[in-house]
Amino acid sequence: MKLDELTKGVFKQNPIFYLMLGLCPVLAVSTRVDNALGMGLCVFFVLVGSNVIISIFKHRIPSQVRIPCFIVVIASFVTIVDLLMHGYAPELHERLGIYLPLIVVNCIILGRAEAFASRKSVFHSFLDGVGMSIGFMLGIVGIAICREALSTGKIAIFDCTIVPTFTQSPSVMMTLPPGAFLTIGIIMALINYKNIRKEGR
Amino acid sequence: MPELIVSPSPHIRNEVSIEKIMYSVIIALIPTTACGVYFFGVHALYVIITCILSALFTEYVALRLMGRKFVMDGSAVITGLLLALCLPPGLPLWMAAIGAAFAIAFAKCAFGGLGHNIFNPALIGRAFLTASWPVAMTTWTKPLTYDAITTATPLGLWKMQHIATPSINLALGNVSGCIGETSAIAILIGGVFLIAKRYTDWRTPLSYIGTVAVLAFVLGQDPIFHILAGGLFLGAFFMATEYVTTPITSKGRIIFGVGAGIIVVVIRLIGGYPEGVCFSILLMNAFTPLIDRHVRPRVYGVKRKSFFVSSANKGD
Numbered sequence: 001m002k003l004d005e006l007t008k009g010v011f012k013q014n015p016i017f018y019l020m021l022g023l024c025p026v027l028a029v030s031t032r033v034d035n036a037l038g039m040g041l042c043v044f045f046v047l048v049g050s051n052v053i054i055s056i057f058k059h060r061i062p063s064q065v066r067i068p069c070f071i072v073v074i075a076s077f078v079t080i081v082d083l084l085m086h087g088y089a090p091e092l093h094e095r096l097g098i099y100l101p102l103i104v105v106n107c108i109i110l111g112r113a114e115a116f117a118s119r120k121s122v123f124h125s126f127l128d129g130v131g132m133s134i135g136f137m138l139g140i141v142g143i144a145i146c147r148e149a150l151s152t153g154k155i156a157i158f159d160c161t162i163v164p165t166f167t168q169s170p171s172v173m174m175t176l177p178p179g180a181f182l183t184i185g186i187i188m189a190l191i192n193y194k195n196i197r198k199e200g201r
Numbered sequence: 202m203p204e205l206i207v208s209p210s211p212h213i214r215n216e217v218s219i220e221k222i223m224y225s226v227i228i229a230l231i232p233t234t235a236c237g238v239y240f241f242g243v244h245a246l247y248v249i250i251t252c253i254l255s256a257l258f259t260e261y262v263a264l265r266l267m268g269r270k271f272v273m274d275g276s277a278v279i280t281g282l283l284l285a286l287c288l289p290p291g292l293p294l295w296m297a298a299i300g301a302a303f304a305i306a307f308a309k310c311a312f313g314g315l316g317h318n319i320f321n322p323a324l325i326g327r328a329f330l331t332a333s334w335p336v337a338m339t340t341w342t343k344p345l346t347y348d349a350i351t352t353a354t355p356l357g358l359w360k361m362q363h364i365a366t367p368s369i370n371l372a373l374g375n376v377s378g379c380i381g382e383t384s385a386i387a388i389l390i391g392g393v394f395l396i397a398k399r400y401t402d403w404r405t406p407l408s409y410i411g412t413v414a415v416l417a418f419v420l421g422q423d424p425i426f427h428i429l430a431g432g433l434f435l436g437a438f439f440m441a442t443e444y445v446t447t448p449i450t451s452k453g454r455i456i457f458g459v460g461a462g463i464i465v466v467v468i469r470l471i472g473g474y475p476e477g478v479c480f481s482i483l484l485m486n487a488f489t490p491l492i493d494r495h496v497r498p499r500v501y502g503v504k505r506k507s508f509f510v511s512s513a514n515k516g517d
């Protein structure tokens with residue numbers, strides 16, 4: 001099924017909560033919802049682009065040097081995103097900082113290139129890239145919503161307040177790495193709990 | 202004619218049970234608790250009660266979620282009480298409740314409940330609160346004034362302004378600090394009670410406090426001040442001796458105490474925090490499996506080996 005290639009990345013094989021890939025940017029950037037959105041969009045562009053290009057050239061890439069070839073393709077897309085963002089969204093570019101060029105070594109993108117795009121057709125690879133990056137974006141934004149709400153007491157996306165301040169003494173720890181680990185752990189535990197209950201029925 | 206009973210060992214059982222030990226520890230903590238309430242007033246009592254109730258409630262909910270039966274074995278009460286004793290007396294009650302819930306849910310039940318935790322739950326609760334609300338966790342109330350006059354703790358005064366507090370105040374407890382870390386004498390009474398009942402081992406507190414004293418003396422500090430100030434007594438007698446998270450052999454307990462003592466002195470003299478008891482015990486908790494693995498007691502009947510050979514051969 002074609003639709004299955006799209007939805008599996010969002011739910012059944014969500015890169016963050018099931019494959020547990022690409023956790024480094026998730027831990028680092030999910031302190032604020034707008035950072036997470038920016039990171040999600042970058043990953044979307046790079047993943048879809050690299051999946052399509054690698055899928056097109058899959059028969060031309062010698063298997064001995066396939067990883068360097070994938071990296072070259074991915075790095076080109078990351079450079080495009082980096083330069084575009086530097087030009088049009090300099091503030092977000094600054095906040096994402098080193099994690100923007102580090103998308104090159106993001107496990108999801110290389111993982112999808114190696115495991116999916118280098119074997120499947122162009123259209124399927126495109127659907128897979130879209131599904132996976134939507135799954136990634138949902139995960140990272142979900143974590144960022146929890147962390148920003150608990151660590152600042154409000155949620156504001158690009159200076160526009162979504163949830164007004166509800167507590168005067170928010171928890172500083174949620175901006176720190178332990179907060180990210182805790183949030184991911186709790187969400188994963190809830191998903192697993194739900195799945196176990198479903199299987200038990 | 203007596204029946205012949207065939208059963209696997211153990212054949213002789215001790216009367217000691219988890220409940221008995223836990224309630225003895227609670228009894229041993231009564232002098233410290235009373236001192237804290239006497240010096241810091243009724244709000245300290247509210248913090249203690251909030252922590253205990255929150256710990257019990259969280260344990261009940263977590264065990265129900267895990268599909269287990271809730272047993273009133275007193276361990277949650279101890280976690281709540283110990284956490285409250287290492288909190289500032291003026292802490293908002295909702296923060297105390299969250300700290301106790303975090304301690305039980307994440308440091309204890311997430312690892313599998315009583316007997317399976319790696320780190321001391323009460324100290325994890327404190328570390329969580331320190332990381333989450335650093336300002337509230339370092340706002341200290343002056344003792345015997347019963348209102349929110351904020352001061353620095355003896356260790357804070359010593360570190361920031363180089364003012365030493367008289368040892369007699371430290372021993373009696375007429376100093377600012379956490380609810381339970383004021384009076385060294387009250388803690389000592391409880392600790393000696395537990396050691397006399399043989400529920401805790403004297404080796405851990407002695408090696409812990411001794412290391413701090415010796416190191417402080419060697420490094421040119423006042424050893425009496427360093428062992429009496431801060432939470433060292435509370436940590437040494439009630440937290441470094443917890444059964445689950447500390448080594449089980451006598452040699453391992455000495456190593457644990459010495460290691461924790463070194464970390465305390467390093468944090469106090471070099472680190473950014475004025476006090477390091479909480480982190481020293483947590484760090485040594487992480488080393489406990491390693492210590493237990495390397496100081497296994499000799500099996501009865503097996504030949505004694507030299508230290509180097511035995512430790513080299515134990516890499517199994």
